[in-house]
Amino acid sequence: MKLTSRSEYALLALLYLARHEAQGLVSVDTIAKAQAIPPKFLEQILLTLKRARYLKSSKGQHGGYALGKPADKISLAEVVRLFDGALAPTESVSVYFFEHTPIEKEKNLIRVFKDIRDYVSRKLENISLADLV
Amino acid sequence: MKLTSRSEYALLALLYLARHEAQGLVSVDTIAKAQAIPPKFLEQILLTLKRARYLKSSKGQHGGYALGKPADKISLAEVVRLFDGALAPTESVSVYFFEHTPIEKEKNLIRVFKDIRDYVSRKLENISLADLV
DNA sequence: CCGTCCCCTACTAAAATTGTAGACTTATAC
DNA sequence: GTATAAGTCTACAATTTTAGTAGGGGACGG
Known part of the structure; x- marks a missing residue:
C-alpha cells in the first residue's frame, strides 16, 4: 500500500x-x-x-x-481502498484486488507479505474517523 | 510500500x-x-x-x-528500499525517504501510519534471504 | 431568474514503471 | 591472439499512473 x-x-x-x-x-x-x-x-x-x-x-x-454515515462507521481501510486499491504490499496477496505478480510462487515470500497485509488491514479496518477527531 | x-x-x-x-x-x-x-x-x-x-x-x-555477502546478511528491507524506496505507507512518516505530504499535520493519522511503518520495517529487516531458502 | 454550489466528463502534463536496444569491456578457451 | 561468452553502461520508448485543470450543465435558494 x-x-x-x-x-x-x-x-x-x-x-x-x-x-x-x-x-x-x-x-x-x-x-x-x-x-x-x-x-x-x-x-x-x-x-x-x-x-x-x-x-x-x-x-x-x-x-x-x-x-453520509456516522463517523464511527467509516474506517480508514475503506477510504484507502477506494482511492488506492489494495492495502497489501503486492496484489498477489490482496484479497479484494488480487492479480498475478512475479513472486506468486515463492511461498515463503508470500507468507511474509500476507503477514504485512493482515497487519495493515486489521489496523486500518479498526480505526474509524471517529477515533481520529 | x-x-x-x-x-x-x-x-x-x-x-x-x-x-x-x-x-x-x-x-x-x-x-x-x-x-x-x-x-x-x-x-x-x-x-x-x-x-x-x-x-x-x-x-x-x-x-x-x-x-556479494552471506544470505543471512541481506534483509528483505534492504532490497525493497533499494528499488522501491520507503517502506512506510506515505513519505511523511518515512525515516530514510522523508518528504512532505498533505496529511503531515494530522497527528492522529501520522500515529497510525507510523505504527504501520514500524511493523513493516521490523518485519522486513528481520527476515533475510537465508530465512527463505 | 440570478447567483451559488454540486455534478460530470474530458483533457493534459508530468512522472513512474516496465521494459528494449545496442555499443562496449573483460575473461577464458582454443 | 582471436572468437566467444559473458557482464557493463547508457539511452530510449511505450504504457500506465498520478495529479491536477477546464468548463459546461443542473439544481436549489432567495
Whole structure:
C-alpha cells in the first residue's frame, strides 16, 4: 500500500467534515481552503466519496457536503481502498484486488507479505474517523 | 510500500542465487529463464544489486553473478528500499525517504501510519534471504 | 431568474514503471 | 591472439499512473 495524494486529501476532507458535523453542509471551497487542497481536485474526490456513500450532498445555495454515515462507521481501510486499491504490499496477496505478480510462487515470500497485509488491514479496518477527531 | 516488478524480480533473483550458492557464478540468462524474468530487464536489476554490494560478478566465459555477502546478511528491507524506496505507507512518516505530504499535520493519522511503518520495517529487516531458502 | 454550489466528463502534463536496444569491456578457451 | 561468452553502461520508448485543470450543465435558494 502506498498512499497517493488523492487518498490523503480524502482523509483530510473526511476528518474536516467529521469535526464539523454540527455545522451541517460544508462547501467544497471551505474544505479546500481549510485543508489546503486544490479545489477542483477536491471536487472529484468528494464526488467519488459521495458515490461510495461516505458523503451526502446538496446543491444550490447553502449546499455542500456532509458525512453520509456516522463517523464511527467509516474506517480508514475503506477510504484507502477506494482511492488506492489494495492495502497489501503486492496484489498477489490482496484479497479484494488480487492479480498475478512475479513472486506468486515463492511461498515463503508470500507468507511474509500476507503477514504485512493482515497487519495493515486489521489496523486500518479498526480505526474509524471517529477515533481520529 | 508497494512492490514494483523490479523489486519482485530482484527478490526472485536473489533467492535463486542464495539457493545456488554452491554453484558459484550464475549467468543472467540462467536466472532469467529459471525465474521467468525478461533478461535485459534482469540485467539492469542485477547491476543495481551489484553496485549496492549485494552481488558480486565476473565477466567473460563462465562469468556471472553470485551473492556479494552471506544470505543471512541481506534483509528483505534492504532490497525493497533499494528499488522501491520507503517502506512506510506515505513519505511523511518515512525515516530514510522523508518528504512532505498533505496529511503531515494530522497527528492522529501520522500515529497510525507510523505504527504501520514500524511493523513493516521490523518485519522486513528481520527476515533475510537465508530465512527463505 | 440570478447567483451559488454540486455534478460530470474530458483533457493534459508530468512522472513512474516496465521494459528494449545496442555499443562496449573483460575473461577464458582454443 | 582471436572468437566467444559473458557482464557493463547508457539511452530510449511505450504504457500506465498520478495529479491536477477546464468548463459546461443542473439544481436549489432567495
